[in-house]
Amino acid sequence: MLDLVRTRSPEEEIVASPMAIRGLTVSYGQKPAVFSVDMTVQPGAMTAIIGPNGAGKSTLLKAALGVIKPLSGRVTVYGKPLAAQRARIAYVPQRASVDWDFPTRVRDVVIMGLYRELGLLRRVKPRHVERTMDCLARVGMTDFADRQIGQLSGGQQQRVFLARALAQEADLYLLDEPFAGVDAATEKAIIGVLKALKDEGKTVVAVHHDLATVVDYFDRVFLINTRKVAEGSVGDAFTAETLQAAYGGRLATAQIDQISRALG
Amino acid sequence: MLWQALTLQLGYNATLVALGAALLGVSSGVTGTFLFLRKRALVSDAISHATLPGVALAFMVMVALGGEGRNLPGLLVGSALSAWAGLLCVTWLTRHTRLAEDAAIGAVLSVFFGLGVVLLTVIQTMGTGKQAGLEGFLLGSTAGMLQTDALIIAVGGALALACIVLLRRPMTLVAFDPEYAQSRGLPVARIDLAMMGLVMAVTVIGLKIVGLILIVALLIIPAVTGRFWTDRSDRVALLAGLFGGLAGYLGAAISAVAPNLPTGPIIVLASFAFFVVSFILAPGRGVLAELFRYLRFQRRVHIRQGLLALAQGQPIYEPLTLRLLKHAGLARADGVATGKGRAHAAKALRDEKRWEVLRADHAHEAAASHYDGLRDIETVLTPDQIAEIDRRIGPPRQVVQ
Numbered sequence: 006m007l008d009l010v011r012t013r014s015p016e017e018e019i020v021a022s023p024m025a026i027r028g029l030t031v032s033y034g035q036k037p038a039v040f041s042v043d044m045t046v047q048p049g050a051m052t053a054i055i056g057p058n059g060a061g062k063s064t065l066l067k068a069a070l071g072v073i074k075p076l077s078g079r080v081t082v083y084g085k086p087l088a089a090q091r092a093r094i095a096y097v098p099q100r101a102s103v104d105w106d107f108p109t110r111v112r113d114v115v116i117m118g119l120y121r122e123l124g125l126l127r128r129v130k131p132r133h134v135e136r137t138m139d140c141l142a143r144v145g146m147t148d149f150a151d152r153q154i155g156q157l158s159g160g161q162q163q164r165v166f167l168a169r170a171l172a173q174e175a176d177l178y179l180l181d182e183p184f185a186g187v188d189a190a191t192e193k194a195i196i197g198v199l200k201a202l203k204d205e206g207k208t209v210v211a212v213h214h215d216l217a218t219v220v221d222y223f224d225r226v227f228l229i230n231t232r233k234v235a236e237g238s239v240g241d242a243f244t245a246e247t248l249q250a251a252y253g254g255r256l257a258t259a260q261i262d263q264i265s266r267a268l269g
Numbered sequence: 270m271l272w273q274a275l276t277l278q279l280g281y282n283a284t285l286v287a288l289g290a291a292l293l294g295v296s297s298g299v300t301g302t303f304l305f306l307r308k309r310a311l312v313s314d315a316i317s318h319a320t321l322p323g324v325a326l327a328f329m330v331m332v333a334l335g336g337e338g339r340n341l342p343g344l345l346v347g348s349a350l351s352a353w354a355g356l357l358c359v360t361w362l363t364r365h366t367r368l369a370e371d372a373a374i375g376a377v378l379s380v381f382f383g384l385g386v387v388l389l390t391v392i393q394t395m396g397t398g399k400q401a402g403l404e405g406f407l408l409g410s411t412a413g414m415l416q417t418d419a420l421i422i423a424v425g426g427a428l429a430l431a432c433i434v435l436l437r438r439p440m441t442l443v444a445f446d447p448e449y450a451q452s453r454g455l456p457v458a459r460i461d462l463a464m465m466g467l468v469m470a471v472t473v474i475g476l477k478i479v480g481l482i483l484i485v486a487l488l489i490i491p492a493v494t495g496r497f498w499t500d501r502s503d504r505v506a507l508l509a510g511l512f513g514g515l516a517g518y519l520g521a522a523i524s525a526v527a528p529n530l531p532t533g534p535i536i537v538l539a540s541f542a543f544f545v546v547s548f549i550l551a552p553g554r555g556v557l558a559e560l561f562r563y564l565r566f567q568r569r570v571h572i573r574q575g576l577l578a579l580a581q582g583q584p585i586y587e588p589l590t591l592r593l594l595k596h597a598g599l600a601r602a603d604g605v606a607t608g609k610g611r612a613h614a615a616k617a618l619r620d621e622k623r624w625e626v627l628r629a630d631h632a633h634e635a636a637a638s639h640y641d642g643l644r645d646i647e648t649v650l651t652p653d654q655i656a657e658i659d660r661r662i663g664p665p666r667q668v669v670q
Contacts, residue, residue, distance in 0.1 A: 072451045088454065096452035103446045107306070108502045117442055120453055125435055153500035158638075169449075188638065 020084035023048050023177040023208040024069060024094075029078030031061070031068045037076070038064045042233045046177070049206050051199060053213040053223040055243075057252050060230040062212040063099065063181050070096055070179065082177065092121055095175035099182050100162045105155050112137055112150040114165050118172030140168040143201075145194050160191030167195060178202060180211040184218075196222055216260065219243055274522035283525035286411040289419040290478050290517035290536060294487060296426035297471045298513025299433055301488030302495065302506040303464055306444040310489045311371065312359060312465065315378040317472045317481045319355025320348035321385025324406050324476070325392060332395070339402055341418055341477065348406075348481075349473045355381050356465050409480035409533030411524070418477055425474035429467050433506075440464055441502050478521075479533035486537040487513060494544045497551035516540035568593055569643050573617060575599070579606045580618035620646045623658050 019025040026044040030037055039061040046052055054062045068075040071087055082090035095118075115137045116129060123129065141147050144164040149157065157165065163183060170178060178199070184192050199209050199222075210227075213219065219226060219239065226243045228234035228251040235247040248256055277284045304310055327347020332338040355377050362373035389403055402410070433440075443450045443460050451457050468488065475484045495508030520536030552558050575590040576599065585591050585604050594600035599610035606614055623646050628637045636649040646655060 067448070070452045071454075072448050091452075091454035094452070096449060098446065098448045098452075102448055104308075107445050108496060108500050108505050109441075109445060110501060113501070114445075117445070117449070120438065120442060120455075123438065125438060155500075190638070 018045055019081055021048065022046050022081075023083055024179075024210070025081045025084075026065075026069055027079045029065070029068055029080065030076045031064050031073055032076050037231060039068065039075075039229070040231050042078075042229065044069075044227055044233065044236065046208060046210055047225060048208050049203065050224045051203050051209040051211070051222065052225040052227055053211055053219050054227045054229060055213055055216070055219065055251065056229040056234070060251070062229060065229060066096075066179055066181055066210075066212055070094065072096075092173075093176045095170035095173040095178050097166050097170045097178070097180040097183060099185070100159060100166060105157070105162060107154065109154055110150070111141070111146065111152050111154055111157070111165050114154060115140055115168045115172050118169040121173070136172060137168075140171040141165075143171060143198055144168045158188070160187035163187050164191055164194060167198060171198070175207075177208045178210070180209070182212050182214060184213065184215060216248070216256075271522060271526050274525045275519075279522075279525050282411075282414060283521075285416060285419045286414055286478070286525065286532065287518055287521040289414070289422045290411075290521035290532070291514045292423050292426045292517070293471075293475050293478055294491070294513035294515070294517025294536070294540075295510045296429045296513075297475060297484070297487040298491035298495075298509035298511070299506050300429055300467050300471045301513075302492040302502075302509045303433070303437075303440045303444060304468055305489060305492035305496075306441065306502060306505070307461070307464065308444075309370070310485075311374050312356070313468050313472065313488045314485045315359050315374040315381075316352050316356050316465065316469050317484045318378045318385075319358075319381035320352045320472060320476060320481050321382055321406070322388055323347040323349065323351025323354075323385075324403060325385055325388030326351070328392060328403060329388070329395075341415075341421065344406075345421065345473050345476065348476060349469060351381065352469045352472060353466075356469060360462070360465075405480070406476050407480050407482055408531050409476070409478050409483070409536075411478055411521070411532045412528075414477065422474045422478070425470060429470050429474075432463070432467055436460065436463060437503070437506070444502075478517075479536055483533045483537050487516070487540060490537070490540045490544050491516065494540075494547045497547040497554045500553070512540065512543045516543060572597060572599070573643050576610070576614045576617040577621065579610055580614035619662075622662050623655065626658050626661055 013021070019027070022045045024044070024046040026042060029039060029042045029044075031039040038059075042061075042065060044065070054065065056062050064073060067073045068078070069080050069087075071080075080087050082094060087094075112134075116123075116133065118140070119129075119133055119136070123133070138147065138150065141150055144167050146161060146164050146168060149161060149165075154162065154165065167180075167183065170180075180199075183195050183199075187195070199211070202209055211223075213223070220243070223239060225236075225238050227236045228242065228247050230251045230253075234251040235242040273279050274283060274287070277287060301310075301313070304313055324344050324347055327344050328338045330347070331340060331343050336343075358377045359370070359373045362368050362376070363370045366373075368376075392403065405412075439450070439455055439460050440463075442453075443455065443457050447457050450460075471488065472481070472484050475487065479487055491509035491513035492505060494512045495505040498508055499505055516539040517536055520539040521532060523539070524530050524532040524535045547555065549555055549557055571587065571590045571593050574587075575585055575594045578585050578590075579594075579600065585594070585600075591600065591602070591604055594604075594610065595602055598607060599613055600606050624637075624640055627633045627646070627650070628640060630637075633650075633654075639649045650658075
């Protein structure tokens with residue numbers, strides 16, 4: 006097919022993307038969890054990474070961030086190597102990845118988001134505290150600033166992690182299952198914050214497990230099952246066919262029908 | 270006698286030992302806190318046992334070179350080198366094999382210690398005559414401590430503390446959330462290694478006073494003790510330094526009074542005494558506070574259940590409930606509600622109904638999440654909201670008598 010509209014060259018696409026992944030393979034032992042995956046995150050959009058359990062969703066995110074060392078592949082952030090662009094990325098890990106009995110208060114966790122500014126020895130100034138409280142206010146956790154983190158519910162823990170990411174004032178936000186096991190109030194609070202980020206022109210990528218809310222929450226989807234299955238706008242890439250391809254028999258036909266109806 | 274020891278009036282040597290032990294306690298307590306927060310307390314045990322072959326080899330080398338085998342700086346350098354080798358072994362085994370860290374620690378600890386014991390035996394048969402004293406490194410010995418020894422401890426401890434002040438933020442971040450730290454570009458592996466290097470430094474300077482077998486106690490017990498008193502990591506570190514320093518000072522003073530008792534174990538026992546007191550008495554996390562909280566909660570539950578039973582005219586069988594109701598002036602000994610009891614019971618039942626409405630209503634979700642069967646509804650709703658709910662329930666009814 007002849008392209009009449011001039012499309013961007015592959016290299017231009019990488020430079021324009023907040024995060025471009027090429028040929029990423031990650032393996033635990035001899036079994037690849039993610040195999041030769043390409044992903045091009047679109048700026049200013051909200052993207053959901055979707056796939057069945059064990060499909061490599063979180064692994065993809067962690068490898069893209071350098072938390073896990075990939076076997077092969079290249080990751081660029083706004084066209085430059087990851088190491089040079091750390092300050093522009095904020096990561097919200099899974100809540101279960103830390104020990105919540107750790108002796109620290111909610112505000113101290115959020116201040117960790119200011120690590121780059123505070124460095125090793127700089128003092129925490131009133132403006133830092135102000136920013137911390139501002140981030141807590143955005144996730145509706147102002148009243149909890151002085152609580153020990155062990156006293157929080159699961160949803161509150163998730164909001165604290167989000168506040169810590171907000172404190173970084175990054176351009177690209179990567180979240181690992183932000184809605185997993187949280188109450189409805191938290192889900193509403195988090196999606197509100199993420200949509201506000203999008204309105205500010207920031208880019209959001211989240212590993213997401215609830216197919217029912219994809220259409221409401223996200224603009225774009227990235228379907229993965231070890232390999233990339235589909236990538237594109239919700240309208241193009243989130244279809245009965247792509248879901249079938251990603252989930253195989255694991256998704257009941259009724260669920261797929263429901264989703265296709267939701268898509269209209 | 271103990272008072273004299275505590276006020277440093279027991280002679281030059283006892284004073285040196287007490288100050289040295291206190292300094293060691295401060296630096297090991299603070300350093301150990303980060304090890305404890307990182308949940309890698311036992312690695313220090315491997316590190317400390319791995320010092321023994323280094324001590325023995327350093328002795329042999331110094332004797333072979335025609336020097337004084339018991340030169341402390343020389344022995345400490347040897348112990349640091351072999352401790353570092355032991356640490357690298359644990360790190361390598363954990364990272365490149367399928368062995369879990371505890372197995373790697375066990376293997377490295379026993380092999381290095383075994384090697385050290387063999388080397389000590391060899392030294393004893395060497396017949397250089399001056400070998401006596403190396404065994405002191407096992408459990409610590411403060412007899413004949415020199416000013417230079419105290420100076421080494423002071424300088425080493427101060428350097429370790431300075432490094433911790435410098436690295437406290439990255440070390441705390443890595444201990445709490447290593448994945449996030451990595452995502453921020455922190456060199457997590459190198460920070461861990463630096464922390465272990467500090468642990469090693471403290472171990473080496475503590476060899477003379479506490480000995481290699483017990484130094485792990487001085488790294489861990491003060492941190493665990495501090496944790497009972499606070500929920501903030503920086504304060505845990507400060508308290509651990511305080512408890513460690515006090516234990517070192519106290520232990521050294523006691524052993525100065527009773528010279529037959531070994532210093533190291535006494536310091537560890539002093540440290541343990543602080544732990545026991547904190548474990549029992551600390552507000553918040555201590556066992557007594559925990560017990561009182563449990564009893565208070567149990568009391569609230571029983572009274573609430575009793576009130577609801579009174580309100581619905583049900584008999585109360587539980588003796589504890591009856592006793593608590595009677596004590597609070599809410600019921601008579603035979604289980605019949607007093608006037609005050611009827612009022613409270615009516616309120617409890619009405620609150621229960623209000624909660625029922627509240628929990629069924631999606632609009633009140635945030636408030637409903639506070640429901641625990643005990644809470645007064647006024648603490649989550651405004652009077653207007655309660656009035657609105659009451660309109661839905663209907664007018665109050667007479668409580669069954």
